[in-house]
Amino acid sequence: MSSELMQTGGLIWITGYSGAGKTTVAQIVSQALREEGLPVLLLDGDDLRSILGEKFGHELDERKRLAYVYSRLCKRVSENGITVVIATVAMFESVRVENRLSNDLYVEAYLDVPLDIRAERDPKGIYRAQAKQNISPTPAGFEEPENPDLILKNYGDTTPQMAAGEIVRHFRQAVQLRQRKQIPVPAVYQDRARYWDAYYQKRGAPIPPSSFAIFCAENFFSDNCHVLEFGCGNGRDTFYFSKKYQVTGIDQSAVAININRQRAKDEQILNIDFVDGDFAGVVGGLPEVVDAVYGRFVIHAISLDDEGKVLGHAHKILKAGGKLYLEFRTDKDSLMQEGTEVGENERVTDHYRRFINVGEFCKRLLAIGFTVDYCIERDGLAKHGDDDPIVARVIARK
Structure with a gap:
């Protein structure tokens, strides 16, 4: 990977519903990029929420405000030459649009996993709790990505390692494209x-x-x-x-x-x-x-x-x-x-x-x-x- 990238950083935004395997995939992506010599910061939405305490609740508008905080935090870190890999639900299209507009090097990956698979995994017990309370497993107001760079079926024959490999390959391509665009064209042309x-x-x-x-x-x-x-x-x-x-x-x-x-x-x-x-x-x-x-x-x-x-x-x-x-x-x-x-x-x-x-x-x-x-x-x-x-x-x- 180029030294230029190490100076400019980038953002890999891995999203999907709870149980889609975001954290596992993000960990594999982060390790792969570190092995290529990049400074990488791995962020997880749940960890960030615990760090921020009770400032943000779970109502829709508060979830969106928190998602914007994640977005701006990632941008600030990446501006310091660090590649940020974040695993977060943050199901708001306006936030993802801001990501794309404000980051020169941005890759958005959506882990598209069916509800029955997510409920079977249920690492946090969210789906079991919702079932007991007759609450819809899909929160009202959440918006699935409209234009992600990658849609990955992180289940069945697709292992987390395979999904992570696709993200790393796409990130490399984004790096190469960015570098080509930065080659100066003689003024006469x-x-x-x-x-x-x-x-x-x-x-x-x-x-x-x-x-x-x-x-x-x-x-x-x-x-x-x-x-x-x-x-x-x-x-x-x-x-x-x-x-x-x-x-x-x-x-x-x-x-x-x-x-x-x-x-x-x-x-x-x-x-x-x-x-x-x-x-x-x-x-x-x-x-x-x-x-x-x-x-x-x-x-x-x-x-x-x-x-x-x-x-x-x-x-x-x-x-x-x-x-x-x-x-x-x-x-x-x-x-x-x-x-x-x-x-x-x-x-x-x-x-x-x-x-x-x-x-x-x-x-x-x-x-x-x-x-x-x-x-x-x-x-x-x-x-x-x-x-x-x-x-x-x-x-x-x-």
Whole structure:
């Protein structure tokens, strides 16, 4: 485990009803992290309550106040470079939300154990006492976690050691992700629009249409269709499409768009329109409905969050039966091994790229409402000089 983590600490919040095995699992997690060299503080909700005396009762509002005390105590300790592992019921979503917002390194694990198993264990005699008094075993007002990092079935074939091992593995992954996010990105790449403005100002981008544009036009586009190209760049494919189709090109580089507009004016091309903007954002001037949305080498140049926005906009603007045409670098491309790592499958070389897993990408398309009609991944599709990347071509239908 990294020395950086030892300086910043973290919080592992293990929750579940009484009898779920929280304390046992928390003890195993704490010992495993100590063996990796981390300073760890193990806290147990019952011990903390006994330390705090009778200041907090057992009514719902007092339980919640106590849960907030636990949360803030954990944060204060972790800020001093200690990893806190706490076993607590604290069944309040607002407390867990505060945990996530106030801790840079936070893992929430819910031990989901059925009532009959918990009652059989009943280490504190709570369930027997409740049964005698005809009290519900599930306290009113308790809220099970809505978005835990882990849901663990701590019974049956799942031993406490196995549950603890899952928590430790997830914590390691959270550490690695945090470290990747902290790798500084050169300032020149922080403003991608500025980078692409400079790139297109040099007018060094290829002019002939890409092989993907030719492939789409010759095999898939229907007569009289309207094509929207996002991330059109210098318009190499947009101008090619305009020979036969109505075309709208959009790009976040104002320099590229102005150059394209001037070229369209000079060549008196009337069935083409260029829009300055980011397709992941709110943009005016776009058509309400199109037959095809096309993007080549764009999806891998934007973040995962922006990808979701782009795909959502594409689905909205496409007519029923309209198609989305994409070509992008995948996580099998050798370029992913170069440059500065700034996130999972994200690298910065001359500019930012996110190398995409095709299977996961297709799942995201399906979740939005697309049907994948065509998908291929290999080299030889997008050769340019000595560069022969492994890319995917994906065609999806609304």
